[in-house]
Amino acid sequence: MMSNEVRKDYLLNRWVVIAKERKKRPTDFVKKLIEKKEGVCPLCPGNEHMTPPAVLLYLSPNGEIRKERDQNGYRHKDWIVRIVPNLYPAFTPPDKERGTIKESPVLKNAAGLHEVLIESPCHDEHPGAARVSQLVHVINAYLDRLADLSGKPYVKYVSIFRNHGREAGASLSHAHTQLIATPFIPSLLEEELEASKSYWKKNHECLLCDVMERENEGPRFIWENDSFVVFAPWASVHPMEFWVLPKRHQSSMLRLSQKEIKDLAETMRVCLGGLRSLLNDPPYNFGFHTISAEDAQDCYHWHLEVYPRLAIWAGFEKSTGMFINVISPEDAAAELKHVVYLSSSNKI
């Protein structure tokens, strides 16, 4: 028997017990197929009237992408990607008529934006099963909205995240991503940025560039192409968690080249496709960690974190901020490496 280990995150003061004695096989988590009837999908083509007018649409009348927005009550049909305001926004733009609350050290206005990005007209075209060409449109739309939202005077951070499956918090099953623009940098990102800055001061190198070099060959490595490396992080807090890092140092996704966008689409397709085939389309969340601020440019490294939802964070995790992971990242990587390799020869 091996002793359990407690590991610290690369950036955060966040610790996780790698519970080897409680060892589970990934396939212990394969979910049973539950057929759930759903009503009319408000995100499917033909139901555009069920959502607010689109703030951005990709249309392709003649093979070329044309960017539009819904105007004067008219809602475009035949879109490829469609972005609409969230009907129940957590953050809303400042509004002179509605006024604002008086801010204090413990209270701020929820000034920002909350949007839903519909990834495809096809209800089930989730990234793990999508055409790579469609994912290129999705990533381009992320970047368009990221640039636009980041430019608002009241926005300091934009979170791009995805909830897949009911157990991961998705209330709609149509393929979609959410964007939330907030009036300050959230604490987790702030802590990541501080750690990156102090590493830079000490070593004149980017922390995650160093991490990537170490993880690129080793027991947690999963996959790579020309532009991206995928690995299970040293202190994974979720079973089967993996991160996607651009090989070229970039603090923000906004610096992606056309070639890198295509390579990111391929990476998402094969890695999420591998996860999907290994665990029968499990619920997961993902979130991009990307910072546009000037002072992040040298030291911060944008990346994508994918969190399969195979375990429940319970009383211990919630009351201590410490985590227990029943699959070591080394075991996770070994399993994922295999299915991702198969998935990569299988993409469209």
Add this chain to the structure above:
Amino acid sequence: MMSNEVRKDYLLNRWVVIAKERKKRPTDFVKKLIEKKEGVCPLCPGNEHMTPPAVLLYLSPNGEIRKERDQNGYRHKDWIVRIVPNLYPAFTPPDKERGTIKESPVLKNAAGLHEVLIESPCHDEHPGAARVSQLVHVINAYLDRLADLSGKPYVKYVSIFRNHGREAGASLSHAHTQLIATPFIPSLLEEELEASKSYWKKNHECLLCDVMERENEGPRFIWENDSFVVFAPWASVHPMEFWVLPKRHQSSMLRLSQKEIKDLAETMRVCLGGLRSLLNDPPYNFGFHTISAEDAQDCYHWHLEVYPRLAIWAGFEKSTGMFINVISPEDAAAELKHVVYLSSSNKI
């Protein structure tokens, strides 16, 4: 329409959106009754052979409590409270024979203990429906184990927490609490302690003593007795979250008087009983935040945090450390105040 607010926790650098525009009624979360068949319960009387020998038992052969432990292969029957090692421990005592791993700034041995406290011989005697007299035994057993575990040379913190219901991470439905002893103070408690220390330095007062005074009369107040105050915290991260604070300043539960123990049992009974009746026995987690260290004595205030599991932390929460709560603590308190009052006239 009111603007959404973003609020900071009393102690932590943790922010939550109080999403008033997404306003939900607590009863939107009433769970449907799902009957689940379970096999033999390993925690029920008669099945003591299915768990490891008890490290502590409360027996009551003649009305007086006698404390014992299982020894020489014999397992006591007729117990009132029973504590056993967890079969799949996250933390285990250091073991010379098995050796230890070499520690580093990002790696520690998971040296500690992990125990299960069986709260009653009656399968369903959960705190929200328990006899207050039984809860007094449960709290006394918490204190016995807390004192014992805190005394081990390799233990720096003891987490006492409860998972209630499958969706809250409970794999067994028999009434039980878990104790995990860790070799360092977990980050969340460390941050609470630091915030308490710096408030003390500035104001020569305990932060949570001040908070309690403010919350004791106001829109978030829920209940009180001679020794405890219950309120929904200003920056609740869970819908219907509430905290229980001792009125007398104490950094550690180990300082509870006999009268206070009885009052804590009553408080847990009526508050968890109120939650139970309001939402049809919803899943929840609770965790005690209690620090025994010398330097916490003046500045830290122990308390119990109860987290109903009515929402799912998804991509946004997991990738930013910021939360969205769809029931304001003021609405939560108003609903809980009513049912807790009813529950308090109904206890055994």
